[in-house]
Amino acid sequence: MIRFVACFSLLFSLCWTIQAQQAPVGRFLTDSIEIGRPFRYSLTYSHRPTVDLIFPDTISHFAPYRVEDVATFTTQTTGTGAQAISRDSAVYTLVSFETDSIQLLRVPIRIISANDCTALYTAADTVFLRSRLPQTDSTGLHSFTLATETTLTPLRQQFNYPLLVSSLLVIGVLSTLLFILFRQPLQRLWWLSRLDRHYRRFQQQFNRLSRSINAQNAADNANQAVILWKSYLEELDGQSYTSLTTSELAERFNEEKVTAALRDADLMIYGNVFLSQSQSSLQVLSDLAERIYQRRRREMQSIAGQPTSAPPETSEASSALTP
Known part of the structure; x- marks a missing residue:
């Protein structure tokens, strides 16, 4: 009798263990799906309350489907003592982009024990792909023909404003850096160039008056030449000459x-006297202006590490040097 009871208890425990280790149940909640449209898949597992388990990973175990959402439910336990059964369930919202007409899904649940971790897989469930494309038979496919020539549609050109703004910013930054690094040399170079231009202009105007002077226009040409000479000296030295x-x-x-x-210039201007040395006298004034110009140029070239100031000008100097 005791042996019978022991055998019955062992058989009952074995049956309970087999029942407790039954496979999880997973199934689609619809029989057909569409590409890109969400559908749901439910997963349920019944087990002993003392069993620890892990539901499938939503990234790797549901491929090729994409999991959009997971709704989990509180564990429900029925019965007491050795007859107690717990039920865990979840509903997954999936999206498929596969083109197969028949699609399958089989996911695992992992049972955690003290020594290992056992994976229990659901039975594969099937879902059908519902296509919105018109159905054609094999003969209908041959009725489609490829276009041999197409007309290109011209596109309106769009201005690349981001590139323009970026280019202007780069040019502005580079210009600022160049100005900061080479401001003083460039400023001296500009003033030297300006000084040379004014001297050449003075020489052209003064030589024209000097060479064309004669007994008939001695007073007028000499007066213009002296005024031009005084105005140019004022520009070079920054001192008053026209009032002297x-x-x-x-x-x-x-x-x-x-x-x-x-x-000699006074004789020509106030006495209208033209002498043989009149042109030579005007040349002496021109040579003096050249010496002052050369001195002023050397002063500008010798300036180092200081910003070059502009040579002072008067209104008379500006008007006299205008071609």
């Missing part, structure tokens, strides 16, 4: 040749 008399100019320069040249 001949004696004051002779005292400032303190050179016999310059004093004699100024007296």
